[in-house]
Amino acid sequence: MRNASVKRETAETKIDLRLNIDGDGDSNINTGIGFFDHMLTLMTKHGLLNLDVNCDGDLEVDQHHSVEDVGIAFGQAFNKALGNKAGITRYATITTPMDEALSTTSLDISGRSFLIFHVEGLKDKAGSFDTELVEEFFLAFTRHARVTLHINLQYGTNTHHIIESIFKGFGRALDFASQKNDRVKGIPSTKGTL
Numbered sequence: 001m002r003n004a005s006v007k008r009e010t011a012e013t014k015i016d017l018r019l020n021i022d023g024d025g026d027s028n029i030n031t032g033i034g035f036f037d038h039m040l041t042l043m044t045k046h047g048l049l050n051l052d053v054n055c056d057g058d059l060e061v062d063q064h065h066s067v068e069d070v071g072i073a074f075g076q077a078f079n080k081a082l083g084n085k086a087g088i089t090r091y092a093t094i095t096t097p098m099d100e101a102l103s104t105t106s107l108d109i110s111g112r113s114f115l116i117f118h119v120e121g122l123k124d125k126a127g128s129f130d131t132e133l134v135e136e137f138f139l140a141f142t143r144h145a146r147v148t149l150h151i152n153l154q155y156g157t158n159t160h161h162i163i164e165s166i167f168k169g170f171g172r173a174l175d176f177a178s179q180k181n182d183r184v185k186g187i188p189s190t191k192g193t194l
Contacts, residue, residue, distance in 0.1 A: 002178075003050075004080035007072040012065035013057040019077040021178050023050030031055040031070055033063050035129035036137075038165040040070075047171025067133040071140030078145045082178060085109060090188040092176035096169035101156025105169040107177045108148040111194040115142045116150040119166070121161040134163055138170075 003020040027044040029037045032052060044051040052073075057066030081087065093106040103119075115138055122131040142149045142150070156162040187194055 001075065002081045002083060004077040006077045006080070008069060008073045008076075009066075010069065012061075013055055013069040014052045015056075015069055015073045015120050015135045016052075017070070017073040017077055018050075018052040019074070019081055020050035021078065021081045021174070023048055025159045026050045028052045031066050032057060033066060033129060036063070036067055036070075040048065041161060041162060043167045043171035045171070045176075046168045047173075047175040049171065063130050063133055064136065068136050068140045071137040072144050075141040075144030075146075078141075078147075078174070078178075082109065084187065085194045086186050087180045087182075087184045088188060089177055089181045089184065090194070092173040094169045094172045094176065095154075096165045098156075098161045098165035098168065100158060101161040101165045102154040103156070103162065103165040103169055104150075104151040104154065105166065105173045105175040106152075107170075109145075109177050109194060110147050110148045110177075112148055113143045113146050114148040115139050116152075119151060119153040119162065121153075121156070121159075122162060126159050128165060131163065132157060134166065142155045 001022050006017045008015040025045040025048050027041050029040045034179050048185045095104045096191050
């Protein structure tokens with residue numbers, strides 16, 4: 001089993017996160033931000049990840065530190081759980097419908113951190129959640145997982161549906177790209193390292 005635990009404690013957040021990338025979609029998420037918990041739960045369910053997250057953050061300030069730091073811890077755990085990356089599929093492109101919304105997530109477990117986030121038309125809030133933090137979560141994840149991630153919204157009008165489409169697709173892309181492929185011999189790179 002490929003799994004990892006990360007504990008992260010700063011003046012702004014205290015996070016305990018456990019990840020199994022060869023899971024079955026079980027999760028126990030508690031960040032204190034209901035909408036964010038819902039999105040992480042969807043991500044794990046559709047990505048067949050097992051994820052436990054407990055985050056005690058400075059929500060009296062705002063949601064930014066909690067969302068960003070969960071992204072950091074999740075990225076660190078994902079990178080750690082992959083080990084040397086031998087035999088992984090490496091790439092994934094997933095298009096995910098959610099009612100009227102359609103988004104595409106493309107992922108490369110490349111060892112290089114990069115995020116393209118082309119998502120227009122989100123309202124400022126989904127419930128009490130600051131929607132600008134969706135991009136912040138993925139930026140923190142890519143930096144610490146050391147992956148390249150492209151998220152493109154083709155269309156959609158409902159903010160909740162758009163974000164849900166993105167998180168479901170992201171989970172599915174993580175699952176597919178991290179899967180072991182018997183035909184891949186060693187590290188899937190001409191450089192010999194990722």
